[in-house]
Amino acid sequence: MYKLSFLFFVAMGYIVQNQCERYSLNYIYTALSKPVELPGIHEFTAMGLMNDRQIDYYDSDVKQKIPKQGWMKEKLPPDYWEKGTQSRKSKEQWFKVNVNILMERMRHNNTDVHILQWKHGCEIDEQNNGTMRFIKGTDQYSYDGDDFLSFDDATSQWVAPVDQAQLTKRKWDGVQILNQYTKGYLEKECVDWLSKFMSYGEQELKKASPPKVYAFAKKARTEGHVRLTCMATGFYPKDVEMQIRKNGVPLTKDDGVHSEGVLPNNDETYQIRKSVQIPEADTNDYECHVDHRTLTEPQVVKWDGKCCDCSSSKGVIIGSIVGVVVVVLLIILIVVLWKRLRDNGSRPWSPVSQNGNINGGTNTPVYANGGTGTPVVLLLTRPRQAQEVQAIPLRAQAVEATQ
Numbered sequence: 261m262y263k264l265s266f267l268f269f270v271a272m273g274y275i276v277q278n279q280c281e282r283y284s285l286n287y288i289y290t291a292l293s294k295p296v297e298l299p300g301i302h303e304f305t306a307m308g309l310m311n312d313r314q315i316d317y318y319d320s321d322v323k324q325k326i327p328k329q330g331w332m333k334e335k336l337p338p339d340y341w342e343k344g345t346q347s348r349k350s351k352e353q354w355f356k357v358n359v360n361i362l363m364e365r366m367r368h369n370n371t372d373v374h375i376l377q378w379k380h381g382c383e384i385d386e387q388n389n390g391t392m393r394f395i396k397g398t399d400q401y402s403y404d405g406d407d408f409l410s411f412d413d414a415t416s417q418w419v420a421p422v423d424q425a426q427l428t429k430r431k432w433d434g435v436q437i438l439n440q441y442t443k444g445y446l447e448k449e450c451v452d453w454l455s456k457f458m459s460y461g462e463q464e465l466k467k468a469s470p471p472k473v474y475a476f477a478k479k480a481r482t483e484g485h486v487r488l489t490c491m492a493t494g495f496y497p498k499d500v501e502m503q504i505r506k507n508g509v510p511l512t513k514d515d516g517v518h519s520e521g522v523l524p525n526n527d528e529t530y531q532i533r534k535s536v537q538i539p540e541a542d543t544n545d546y547e548c549h550v551d552h553r554t555l556t557e558p559q560v561v562k563w564d565g566k567c568c569d570c571s572s573s574k575g576v577i578i579g580s581i582v583g584v585v586v587v588v589l590l591i592i593l594i595v596v597l598w599k600r601l602r603d604n605g606s607r608p609w610s611p612v613s614q615n616g617n618i619n620g621g622t623n624t625p626v627y628a629n630g631g632t633g634t635p636v637v638l639l640l641t642r643p644r645q646a647q648e649v650q651a652i653p654l655r656a657q658a659v660e661a662t663q
């Protein structure tokens with residue numbers, strides 16, 4: 261067992277180590293079937309991304325390929341941008357035609373907006389002797405967010421996951437010389453550009469930023485539960501590993517861990533959140549475990565057991581105690597009152613009459629069930645009622661918080 265977990269950690273270390281020298285260059289083109297009146301959304305957009313950061317940009321309103329990094333602007337000559345602008349303009353036309361062809365094939369009309377997207381690029385890693393090795397190439401089209409057609413680099417064939425793409429696949433595979441060109445682009449030309457860009461932007465690209473890690477909890481939708489969240493933000497590059505650990509054991513999707521994945525901040529850094537719902541009274545140890553290439557060892561942040569927007573667990577305990585005391589006092593009071601009233605021979609006064617006609621107008625003694633029974637049962641089984649009982653200790657808690 262010990263050996264197994266040791267091997268596991270060695271393997272993890274290897275993966276993390278290996279990721280350290282990975283670099284990627286991708287181009288993403290997005291075309292809408294018709295313009296939408298939304299700020300920042302254009303009928304056609306194209307951009308280059310290197311290691312998940314924008315290096316260039318074009319859209320159907322700007323009509324120019326423009327640099328997005330200082331070193332791109334500085335190192336690449338004007339004719340790189342002029343040729344790039346021409347190339348993007350012709351791609352814009354290609355997309356306009358093809359999004360319409362796809363809409364027809366999908367039997368979609370012009371009522372809704374449809375989206376055709378193309379992504380191509382390559383990923384490489386750096387060997388110990390400094391040479392670059394091709395890892396994988398990407399060339400894929402998607403329609404309305406679903407895969408439509410993708411290039412399998414190993415076999416130099418197009419893969420069609422949907423029926424409507426079969427026709428295109430057959431047509432494109434029919435011109436093998438174009439498939440050879442695509443393979444060559446991904447494995448050679450793309451890698452050459454990536455290496456070139458890396459040497460240009462070396463200083464800035466090596467700038468990494470470590471994550472800041474937070475653990476906090478907020479009231480969950482489900483009564484009596486909190487949503488525990490681990491958040492890491494401000495890191496670059498994008499690759500990160502995050503776990504929520506309960507008593508040292510990582511929780512998984514099966515335990516209800518939820519995440520939207522890695523998201524961009526607006527300063528070229530990234531953030532990730534993972535959260536899980538747990539009972540408010542849970543006293544297990546929870547911690548956030550984050551690994552990033554900027555860290556020599558994983559950063560661990562323990563959850564302090566507090567919930568930002570619900571009464572603290574201390575408050576609940578005090579609340580329950582005070583609640584019980586109040587109920588016991590009430591019972592005594594009622595029993596005393598009832599005895600007195602019975603001794604007087606008159607009808608008992610019902611303290612629960614505002615709860616409805618539990619007792620109706622009958623003469624049956626009510627306190628055994630209504631007066632004394634109900635509040636106790638409520639406290640034990642109906643948390644909402646129990647919380648109302650806690651109204652008193654909440655004030656004590658507020659005082660505590662200001663000290």
Ligand SMILES: *[C@@H]1O[C@H](CO)[C@@H](O)[C@H](O)[C@H]1NC(C)=O
Binds near residue numbers: 368369370371
């Ligand atoms: C367009 O498609 C939508 C959804 O498929 C349909 O409800 C609508 O009637 C269609 N409109 C026309 C003009 O065909």
Ligand SMILES: *[C@@H]1O[C@H](CO)[C@@H](O)[C@H](O)[C@H]1NC(C)=O
Binds near residue numbers: 389390
């Ligand atoms: C660098 O190392 C790789 C294997 O690790 C090898 O295939 C390649 O030929 C080496 N290149 C040089 C220039 O030594």
